[in-house]
Amino acid sequence: MKLCIIGQGYIGLPTAGLFADNGCNVVGVDINEEVVKSLNNNRIHIEEKGLQELISRVISNGKYTASASPQESDVFIITVPTPVNNKNYSCDLSYVESACKSIIQYIKKGNIVIIESTIAPMSTNKYIKPIFEEEGFKIGEDIYLAHCPERVLPGKIIEELVNNDRIIGGITPKCSEKAAKVYETFVKGEIFKTEAKTAEMSKCMENTFRDVNIALANELTKICSTLGVNALDVIKLANKHPRVNIHSPGPGVGGHCLAIDPYFIYAEDPENAKLIKRARDINSSMPQFVVENVKKIIKNDEKIAILGTSYKGNTDDLRESPAIKIINLLEKEGYSLKIHDPHITNPSYVSFEEVIEDVSLCLILADHEEFKELDYELMKVKMKNPIVFDTKNIVKKSDDIKIIDYGNLNKLI
Numbered sequence: 019m020k021l022c023i024i025g026q027g028y029i030g031l032p033t034a035g036l037f038a039d040n041g042c043n044v045v046g047v048d049i050n051e052e053v054v055k056s057l058n059n060n061r062i063h064i065e066e067k068g069l070q071e072l073i074s075r076v077i078s079n080g081k082y083t084a085s086a087s088p089q090e091s092d093v094f095i096i097t098v099p100t101p102v103n104n105k106n107y108s109c110d111l112s113y114v115e116s117a118c119k120s121i122i123q124y125i126k127k128g129n130i131v132i133i134e135s136t137i138a139p140m141s142t143n144k145y146i147k148p149i150f151e152e153e154g155f156k157i158g159e160d161i162y163l164a165h166c167p168e169r170v171l172p173g174k175i176i177e178e179l180v181n182n183d184r185i186i187g188g189i190t191p192k193c194s195e196k197a198a199k200v201y202e203t204f205v206k207g208e209i210f211k212t213e214a215k216t217a218e219m220s221k222c223m224e225n226t227f228r229d230v231n232i233a234l235a236n237e238l239t240k241i242c243s244t245l246g247v248n249a250l251d252v253i254k255l256a257n258k259h260p261r262v263n264i265h266s267p268g269p270g271v272g273g274h275c276l277a278i279d280p281y282f283i284y285a286e287d288p289e290n291a292k293l294i295k296r297a298r299d300i301n302s303s304m305p306q307f308v309v310e311n312v313k314k315i316i317k318n319d320e321k322i323a324i325l326g327t328s329y330k331g332n333t334d335d336l337r338e339s340p341a342i343k344i345i346n347l348l349e350k351e352g353y354s355l356k357i358h359d360p361h362i363t364n365p366s367y368v369s370f371e372e373v374i375e376d377v378s379l380c381l382i383l384a385d386h387e388e389f390k391e392l393d394y395e396l397m398k399v400k401m402k403n404p405i406v407f408d409t410k411n412i413v414k415k416s417d418d419i420k421i422i423d424y425g426n427l428n429k430l431i
């Protein structure tokens with residue numbers, strides 16, 4: 019089987035790697051020429067466990083090549099971005115539409131086209147199907163079209179690509195059957211066939227479920243900081259109940275998924291999607307909440323060290339990162355900042371030794387592995403005031419360093 023995978027990012031590249039590692043011939047297509055060049059030089063451009071080894075293997079056995087343009091194939095999989103349209107919260111399908119148009123001239127009878135990008139409910143039928151019909155293809159007879167959403171967790175992408183259950187949403191039952199066969203190449207999880215609109219809604223709802231639950235934890239944190247209750251203890255203890263699982267509060271919800279996908283549902287039915295929108299608002303308010311608490315800890319003539327800028331721990335992904343919003347807000351408040359992130363290459367970021375020098379506060383905004391064991395001895399010597407504000411509940415407790423976290427915010431005046 020030959021596959022063309024359009025978009026070689028966090029989803030497209032590992033997917034391409036796994037198909038190639040399981041005997042398929044794969045062309046990984048990306049409009050970014052730098053990405054194509056780097057991949058063909060055997061260098062991946064994103065951070066993900068096990069991915070460099072996988073891509074090196076499939077390049078050296080000749081099963082994978084990257085290319086700036088598509089080729090004739092048996093299967094086309096679209097894995098391009100789907101941002102939110104800032105004006106009305108709808109799903110911006112422009113990348114998906116242009117990716118579909120880019121493959122039209124290579125499509126032949128019998129081909130399978132799969133949309134993996136996360137899209138709003140009804141998108142496949144309303145907007146994607148007509149692109150192929152206008153070219154004279156009868157869906158379900160000439161070519162087979164399905165939405166097969168991706169549900170892997172960054173940090174565990176390769177493991178979850180293989181082991182997660184999958185939803186296959188075909189335009190017709192035959193489309194679902196054909197697409198399911200494609201994934202049988204390497205998927206060990208169960209494969210469930212359904213309609214495209216059900217697959218679209220299920221995917222958006224999975225991320226909405228998590229976003230709403232995180233909002234609950236963030237709201238609890240705000241309430242506890244007013245009442246003088248330790249929110250982190252409450253969560254630990256409440257979660258001892260066999261049917262309770264309060265999520266972790268944090269500086270906000272980032273990434274290309276949870277911070278976006280719930281809006282796709284909201285935009286389709288704003289009258290009814292009230293809880294979904296409220297949860298988004300609560301999570302989006304967290305960067306301001308962090309800044310309000312920083313203002314209680316130190317004045318704006320003091321220096322702050324920012325530790326971690328990616329949207330979550332152990333990734334180089336900055337999309338929708340709450341840390342970036344917090345940095346902008348703190349700068350507006352007049353604070354002078356130094357930034358350290360061992361996962362991000364940025365010429366203005368500094369080393370850990372440099373970032374702590376002469377600062378009055380270390381503000382932890384991402385739960386990177388490196389921050390679990392901070393060098394408190396060095397911090398005691400180098401920092402002007404040894405205070406850590408840990409918004410991710412990740413650092414170790416210490417007698418020498420004052421640790422402020424979401425459990426003791428009420429103690430700030």
Ligand SMILES: NC(=O)C1=CN([C@@H]2O[C@H](COP(=O)(O)OP(=O)(O)OC[C@H]3O[C@@H](n4cnc5c(N)ncnc54)[C@H](O)[C@@H]3O)[C@@H](O)[C@H]2O)C=CC1
Nearest residue numbers: 025026027028029048049050097098099100117135136168
């Ligand atoms: N990152 C994640 O954890 C997950 C992402 N998704 C969904 O998968 C989709 C892709 O997300 P990521 O892989 O994270 O995005 P990404 O930004 O890492 O990768 C997308 C790639 O597509 C390329 N591209 C854009 N338009 C193109 C075109 N017309 N032709 C060829 N290449 C094109 C870009 O240059 C980029 O390299 C999104 O819809 C996202 O919501 C779903 C589950 C997990």
Ligand SMILES: CC(=O)N[C@@H]1[C@@H](OP(=O)(O)OP(=O)(O)OC[C@H]2O[C@@H](n3ccc(=O)[nH]c3=O)[C@H](O)[C@@H]2O)O[C@H](C(=O)O)[C@@H](O)[C@@H]1O
Nearest residue numbers: 168169170171224225228265266268271272273275329330
């Ligand atoms: C339902 C679900 O678990 N969805 C996953 C999610 O991946 P993502 O990396 O965005 O999820 P995440 O680890 O929950 O992180 C999202 C954001 O939420 C924050 N976060 C997460 C969990 C928590 O208890 N508290 C919290 O504040 C993180 O710090 C981060 O800023 O979204 C992915 C996607 O759809 O792209 C999806 O494939 C993944 O399986």
